[in-house]
Amino acid sequence: MKKSILVRLNFLLLCLTLTMFSCKDECDGVNCQNGGVCNDGTCACEPYYEGGFCETESCEKFLGTYTVIEDCSELGPSTFNVSIEKSDGINKIKFVNFYGIGLTVIAEINGNNFTITNYVDLGFIVNGLGSINTSGNIITLSYSVEWPDETKDNCSATFTI
Numbered sequence: 033m034k035k036s037i038l039v040r041l042n043f044l045l046l047c048l049t050l051t052m053f054s055c056k057d058e059c060d061g062v063n064c065q066n067g068g069v070c071n072d073g074t075c076a077c078e079p080y081y082e083g084g085f086c087e088t089e090s091c092e093k094f095l096g097t098y099t100v101i102e103d104c105s106e107l108g109p110s111t112f113n114v115s116i117e118k119s120d121g122i123n124k125i126k127f128v129n130f131y132g133i134g135l136t137v138i139a140e141i142n143g144n145n146f147t148i149t150n151y152v153d154l155g156f157i158v159n160g161l162g163s164i165n166t167s168g169n170i171i172t173l174s175y176s177v178e179w180p181d182e183t184k185d186n187c188s189a190t191f192t193i
Contacts, residue, residue, distance in 0.1 A: 080122045080141070091118055091141055093168045094125050098191035102132065104177075106185035114191060130158065131177055131187075148175060155180035169193045 058073035067078040068086030077086035094116050103109045112132035119126040119138050125146065130137040135153045139146040139162070148160040160175025171191035178184050 089118075089122055090143065091122065091125050093144075094141065094146070094164055094171070096193045098171065098193050100132070100189050100191050102187055102189040104185045104187035106183060107187075116191075131156070 059070035062070045062073060062075065062085070064070050064075035064077075064086050066081045066086045068075040068081065070076075075084065075086050077083075080090045082088050082090050095118065097113060097115050099111065100114050101109070101111050110132050112129065114130060115128040117126045117128060118124075123141050125139050125141060127135075127137045127139065129135070130153075135156055135158070137148055137151045137153060137158050139148045139151075139160075144166070145161070145163045148158050148162075151158045157178040158175060160173055162171055162173035162175075164171045169192065173189045173191065174187070175189070176184055176186050
């Protein structure tokens with residue numbers, strides 16, 4: 033009789049142990065930020081946030097001062113510095129001294145890519161597509177600049193931090 037009770041008790045303890053471990057919440061202790069949601073222990077981030085806990089704005093990887101090596105159809109090759117800063121809106125960055133002539137241009141980011149769409153500064157119209165490498169230290173950009181006299185300059189540039 034004692035053996036029967038011990039077998040039942042051991043079986044009950046085994047069932048309780050299996051239940052406790054099989055029902056463990058993978059998201060217990062995971063603190064997703066900025067509207068991120070935990071799913072199986074991993075944060076799924078809202079647009080324009082990234083990182084293990086959605087703690088970083090996606091635009092932050094672009095920010096800094098870069099040396100630009102540019103080659104354009106009208107102006108030819110040139111080298112200058114550009115500063116990239118946060119702009120209004122979580123999905124926008126601002127290029128200061130764009131094109132090497134002091135233009136300020138706003139781009140919209142999407143992950144590691146960005147787009148400049150009909151941005152006008154000082155009478156110049158800028159359009160372009162660019163991306164940052166996964167290491168976060170090189171940006172490549174292809175763009176056009178239409179001058180106030182309607183001359184169009186097509187350029188490609190590499191930005192190195």
